[in-house]
Amino acid sequence: LGIPGEDLPGSLSAAEFVSWYNGHPDHVGLEPALDSERAVIIGNGNVAIDMARLLLVSPDVLHGSSDMATHALEALAGSGIREVVLVGRRGPEHAAFTTPELLSLVNNPDIDVIVDPAELASLTDADDGERTAETYAANQKAKLLRRAAESPNGAAKRLVLRFGLTPQEVRGEDHVQAVTFGRTGEDSADIEAIDAGLVLRATGHRSTAVVGVPFDASVGRFANDGGRVIDPDSGAPVARTYTTGWAKRGCRAGG
Numbered sequence: 001l002g003i004p005g006e007d008l009p010g011s012l013s014a015a016e017f018v019s020w021y022n023g024h025p026d027h028v029g030l031e032p033a034l035d036s037e038r039a040v041i042i043g044n045g046n047v048a049i050d051m052a053r054l055l056l057v058s059p060d061v062l063h064g065s066s067d068m069a070t071h072a073l074e075a076l077a078g079s080g081i082r083e084v085v086l087v088g089r090r091g092p093e094h095a096a097f098t099t100p101e102l103l104s105l106v107n108n109p110d111i112d113v114i115v116d117p118a119e120l121a122s123l124t125d126a127d128d129g130e131r132t133a134e135t136y137a138a139n140q141k142a143k144l145l146r147r148a149a150e151s152p153n154g155a156a157k158r159l160v161l162r163f164g165l166t167p168q169e170v171r172g173e174d175h176v177q178a179v180t181f182g183r184t185g186e187d188s189a190d191i192e193a194i195d196a197g198l199v200l201r202a203t204g205h206r207s208t209a210v211v212g213v214p215f216d217a218s219v220g221r222f223a224n225d226g227g228r229v230i231d232p233d234s235g236a237p238v239a240r241t242y243t244t245g246w247a248k249r250g251c252r253a254g255g
Helices: 014-020 044-055 059-065 070-078 098-107 133-150
Strands: 011-013 038-042 083-087 112-114 159-163 167-170 178-183 193-197 196-203 229-232 237-243
Touching: 011 014, 011 133, 014 044, 014 070, 014 193, 014 196, 038 044, 038 193, 044 159, 059 070, 098 112, 098 133, 112 133, 167 193
Parallel strands: 011 196, 038 083, 038 196, 083 159, 112 159
Antiparallel strands: 167 178, 178 193, 229 237
């Protein structure tokens, strides 16, 4: 994020957290801070939504339907987190999560999905003159967000969706205690602080260079033509070398 305090204990990237619960050997000892009542997730793509789900669903659900790493299941079973605040930098119309991911939480009677109706003011039904898959998906997402705003279910665990907030600073002495935000595109002095003991950054992944493979550090991707790595000067393909995902297209921030 490039903001003060993001390296404090209790502040993790989505890549670290996902690797931890999937049992990646480099991250099994991560020990994310699960002892506070609130976590903040910065970003609103499907990875962000999925992390929120894991932090909020009943441990019985995870044990019964997940092949998650045992150490993660045990840690989440003892978690004190009761509220996750998912924060997007842009408006709800730009939310990157898909409808099925959000629907699984809205339909969960044990999780109360909270949306401030005032933050949905910019949300309008998509209309490009014809019914397309894109406009249908956008309208279904808008309908679901309005439903969440109008019909909270009062469950003990809460997912709070916030929009139009840009992170300014992660605060704390020797551990994360709060995150401050300003209204996106407005005077950064407009500050809102959200207390939290865990902060997860889900704003896209920047790939790192590999020795001997052409890499564009400015956009975080390997030089390629349709996934086949090329010499950026001559355009000639590099033998037996391919790339995919973020390493192919560059980072696309989620939220």
